[in-house]
Amino acid sequence: MEQKIKVGIIGVGNMGSGHANNIKNGLCPEIELVAVADINPDRLKWTRENISEDIALFDDAIKMLDSGLIQACIVAVPHYDHPRYVLECAKRGIHVMSEKPAGVYGKQVREMYKELEKYPDVKFGIMFNQRTNDVYIQMRNLIQSGKYGNIRRVNWLITNWYRSQGYYDSGAWRATWSGEGGGVLMNQCPHQLDLIQWICGMPNLVDCHMHFGKWHDIEVEDDVSAYMEYPNGATGVFIATTGDAYGTNRFEVQMDKAKLVVEDNKLRLWEFDMTEQEFSRLSTTNAFAQMHITEVPVETAEPSPEHPKVLNAWVGAILRGTPMVADGIEGINGLTLANAMHMSARLHKPVTLPMDDDAYYVELKKLIATSRRKPETASVYSDTSDSYHGV
Amino acid sequence: MEQKIKVGIIGVGNMGSGHANNIKNGLCPEIELVAVADINPDRLKWTRENISEDIALFDDAIKMLDSGLIQACIVAVPHYDHPRYVLECAKRGIHVMSEKPAGVYGKQVREMYKELEKYPDVKFGIMFNQRTNDVYIQMRNLIQSGKYGNIRRVNWLITNWYRSQGYYDSGAWRATWSGEGGGVLMNQCPHQLDLIQWICGMPNLVDCHMHFGKWHDIEVEDDVSAYMEYPNGATGVFIATTGDAYGTNRFEVQMDKAKLVVEDNKLRLWEFDMTEQEFSRLSTTNAFAQMHITEVPVETAEPSPEHPKVLNAWVGAILRGTPMVADGIEGINGLTLANAMHMSARLHKPVTLPMDDDAYYVELKKLIATSRRKPETASVYSDTSDSYHGV
Numbered sequence: 001m002e003q004k005i006k007v008g009i010i011g012v013g014n015m016g017s018g019h020a021n022n023i024k025n026g027l028c029p030e031i032e033l034v035a036v037a038d039i040n041p042d043r044l045k046w047t048r049e050n051i052s053e054d055i056a057l058f059d060d061a062i063k064m065l066d067s068g069l070i071q072a073c074i075v076a077v078p079h080y081d082h083p084r085y086v087l088e089c090a091k092r093g094i095h096v097m098s099e100k101p102a103g104v105y106g107k108q109v110r111e112m113y114k115e116l117e118k119y120p121d122v123k124f125g126i127m128f129n130q131r132t133n134d135v136y137i138q139m140r141n142l143i144q145s146g147k148y149g150n151i152r153r154v155n156w157l158i159t160n161w162y163r164s165q166g167y168y169d170s171g172a173w174r175a176t177w178s179g180e181g182g183g184v185l186m187n188q189c190p191h192q193l194d195l196i197q198w199i200c201g202m203p204n205l206v207d208c209h210m211h212f213g214k215w216h217d218i219e220v221e222d223d224v225s226a227y228m229e230y231p232n233g234a235t236g237v238f239i240a241t242t243g244d245a246y247g248t249n250r251f252e253v254q255m256d257k258a259k260l261v262v263e264d265n266k267l268r269l270w271e272f273d274m275t276e277q278e279f280s281r282l283s284t285t286n287a288f289a290q291m292h293i294t295e296v297p298v299e300t301a302e303p304s305p306e307h308p309k310v311l312n313a314w315v316g317a318i319l320r321g322t323p324m325v326a327d328g329i330e331g332i333n334g335l336t337l338a339n340a341m342h343m344s345a346r347l348h349k350p351v352t353l354p355m356d357d358d359a360y361y362v363e364l365k366k367l368i369a370t371s372r373r374k375p376e377t378a379s380v381y382s383d384t385s386d387s388y389h390g391v
Numbered sequence: 392m393e394q395k396i397k398v399g400i401i402g403v404g405n406m407g408s409g410h411a412n413n414i415k416n417g418l419c420p421e422i423e424l425v426a427v428a429d430i431n432p433d434r435l436k437w438t439r440e441n442i443s444e445d446i447a448l449f450d451d452a453i454k455m456l457d458s459g460l461i462q463a464c465i466v467a468v469p470h471y472d473h474p475r476y477v478l479e480c481a482k483r484g485i486h487v488m489s490e491k492p493a494g495v496y497g498k499q500v501r502e503m504y505k506e507l508e509k510y511p512d513v514k515f516g517i518m519f520n521q522r523t524n525d526v527y528i529q530m531r532n533l534i535q536s537g538k539y540g541n542i543r544r545v546n547w548l549i550t551n552w553y554r555s556q557g558y559y560d561s562g563a564w565r566a567t568w569s570g571e572g573g574g575v576l577m578n579q580c581p582h583q584l585d586l587i588q589w590i591c592g593m594p595n596l597v598d599c600h601m602h603f604g605k606w607h608d609i610e611v612e613d614d615v616s617a618y619m620e621y622p623n624g625a626t627g628v629f630i631a632t633t634g635d636a637y638g639t640n641r642f643e644v645q646m647d648k649a650k651l652v653v654e655d656n657k658l659r660l661w662e663f664d665m666t667e668q669e670f671s672r673l674s675t676t677n678a679f680a681q682m683h684i685t686e687v688p689v690e691t692a693e694p695s696p697e698h699p700k701v702l703n704a705w706v707g708a709i710l711r712g713t714p715m716v717a718d719g720i721e722g723i724n725g726l727t728l729a730n731a732m733h734m735s736a737r738l739h740k741p742v743t744l745p746m747d748d749d750a751y752y753v754e755l756k757k758l759i760a761t762s763r764r765k766p767e768t769a770s771v772y773s774d775t776s777d778s779y780h781g782v
Contacts, residue, residue, distance in 0.1 A: 152634070152635065153550070153630075153632070153635065155548055155630065157546055157643070159544070159645070162681060162682070163678075163679075164670060164671040164674035164675075164678070164680050165671045165672060165674070165675070166671075166674045166675040166676065166677065166678050166680065167674075167678035167679065167680075169675065170678040207598075207600065209598065209618055209620075209626065211626070214624070215667070215671070216671065223626065225618050225626055225628055227600055227616050227618070229600075233605070235600065235602070235614065235616055237616055237628060237630060239544075239546065239628060241544070243543070243667065244543065244544065244645050244650075244667070245663050245667040245670060245681075245682040245684070246650050246661050246663060246682060246684045247645070247650075248643060248650075248652075250641075252548070252639060254550070254635050254638070259635075259637050259638075259639075261639075270637050272636050272637060276606070276634065276635070276636040279555060279636060280555040280556045280557075280606070280607065281556060283555035283556070283557045283558075284555075284556070284557040284560065285557065286557065287554075287555070287557050287558035287561040288554075288558065289555050289557065289558075290553060290636075291553070291636040291637060293636070293637045
């Protein structure tokens with residue numbers, strides 16, 4: 001006597017149709033997909049033909065939200081509209097799962113949060129599916145356990161988000177200031193920007209060099225080199241691009257008493273006999289003394305589909321009050337990192353956090369004003385099932 | 392009927408005594424160590440007791456150079472004095488091998504080069520021993536072959552130069568502005584700063600964050616995060632510290648048609664089917680298309696003692712005119728990178744290259760004026776044979 005939540009999806013483009021397929025394929029046993037909304041009739045036709053004939057189809061999201069058919073809704077529209085539809089759901093008491101990022105600029109998201117306070121019963125989640133990857137869960141647990149002291153250095157080389165020109169040409173809104181409000185930081189890296197803050201906390205300074213349309217014919221950034229400083233004095237570097245044909249995903253955290261590296265979806269841990277500070281103080285006789293280090297094997301669960309886990313935890317929260325993978329409210333952190341990187345690159349100087357969201361919005365509006373957003377053409381739908389390479 | 396070059400060493404501290412031991416142990420068959428000079432009588436005593444009773448001992452380098460005993464000389468004194476002794480050798484027609492770095496600031500080194508033009512017959516080499524490591528030789532050959540197109544991204548995480556406080560306390564000149572003119576960039580990383588320019592060429596912009604005495608009680612930098620831009624548009628990051636107890640040495644170069652990584656003293660190479668640019672242009676139908684990549688095994692020679700190879704090539708140049716490992720003239724490049732990083736960190740802004748050597752000297756003099764150089768104490772000698780961890 002399984003209870004199911006009646007769910008709708010706003011936007012069955014690349015991401016929305018992936019969710020629809022996962023539900024159809026039985027990966028979300030507590031979800032019944034009852035409706036979808038899309039402004040593109042081709043995508044509604046696709047849904048009828050590929051998912052089910054029994055799904056209610058709407059050419060307008062608001063009509064779907066007002067239909068009374070759904071208890072919960074997945075928002076999978078372009079980034080600028082995430083906060084708007086989240087609020088439209090909340091106002092109607094409809095639980096909501098937003099695709100990442102939470103929005104395009106902090107001001108927009110903070111205003112949404114303020115409004116959401118009126119609807120405390122609505123379960124609002126955000127699709128940070130990489131938080132379900134066991135290598136990151138265990139890395140976070142180890143780091144936050146306290147047994148290894150403080151973080152000293154963070155280094156994430158995340159350059160394996162390769163995208164060809166064909167990708168950017170597949171949708172008129174893609175990689176434009178007016179359509180997405182950014183490039184690799186807004187579309188591909190929200191996962192890593194969320195994970196880095198989830199695991200290491202927020203920096204208080206960001207200094208960033210950024211290149212716009214360096215590897216593609218686009219107006220937004222496709223190459224980012226960011227430096228960060230943390231409140232405890234740790235430093236970090238975050239390097240991202242969609243231009244490297246065979247990039248790297250290597251995340252290293254140096255701590256007082258351990259080193260952790262995630263690469264090729266494996267977590268490696270080296271423990272030190274004592275903290276570096278103790279060792280340094282005690283090593284007075286041999287100037288070239290080196291610490292004794294032990295690699296400790298860490299067992300992590302095999303990768304498995306991540307998006308259904310986020311949806312299942314969300315309906316679990318609705319049905320039973322169990323925790324979500326990522327509360328929507330946490331979306332502001334990764335977004336703030338992206339905004340700070342953009343702000344720093346635009347102003348050619350470091351940006352301190354908490355950042356001035358109003359000032360960033362002013363900068364963003366200037367960019368939007370220059371946007372050469374392509375004339376609306378039929379979007380090309382792509383199967384993304386191979387593209388979530390979180391490793 | 393082997394011909395030997397009669398060699399002297401100025402300074403038998405950590406590095407000089409390592410060279411003396413290598414010569415004594417037969418690793419430099421064309422070198423006869425006939426004299427050493429050191430201002431510290433204990434080190435002369437050490438030489439007599441540990442190397443040979445037949446070596447002429449001098450308490451003054453100039454007396455050794457004037458003695459007529461030596462044809463060639465190794466300069467292994469603190470950094471500031473490298474150019475001075477190189478010139479004292481050259482003036483007397485004595486071939487000279489300088490320890491790295493070439494000097495402390497570009498102005499000093501350029502003035503030395505100008506003066507050296509008067510002595511074209513003197514073979515002047517510099518101890519960039521890591522250039523003899525086959526992984527870097529092959530990496531350089533592959534990159535410079537032209538078959539993989541241009542460099543796009545350089546990333547060197549070189550944080551495995553750990554030093555305890557005991558190291559810094561072992562010599563009064565160590566890690567002081569007046570004694571060394573810098574920290575990890577001047578003492579440990581000259582190797583990597585040379586290799587990065589030897590393999591990838593010189594950048595034209597350097598932007599650097601640096602922390603001084605962050606992990607140790609010292610006045611100079613022990614933590615560096617530098618960003619670089621190259622004339623062809625490539626970007627790079629160079630991260631260095633002596634504060635990480637179990638750091639990393641990972642050097643990655645992304646090219647149009649290949650990726651190369653050196654880590655754990657292994658070179659890995661991935662070749663692409665075509666350049667990224669071609670692939671991007673051709674991939675119009677599948678927005679998430681990814682290039683076909685092939686890892687190509689690269690055989691590299693086993694590591695072997697590096698310093699003797701540099702000395703042997705130098706005497707080969709003297710005896711037979713064969714190439715040196717590193718011409719002394721090339722020392723300016725790595726030094727310029729270090730100076731540019733210091734300049735950028737001091738001024739809190741990017742520095743463009745070629746840099747203003749006079750301006751840097753002004754900045755350095757300010758730092759020297761603040762130097763709390765420790766009162767002269769007996770230096771502690773340390774066996775460095777385990778500390779040249781080039782991997």
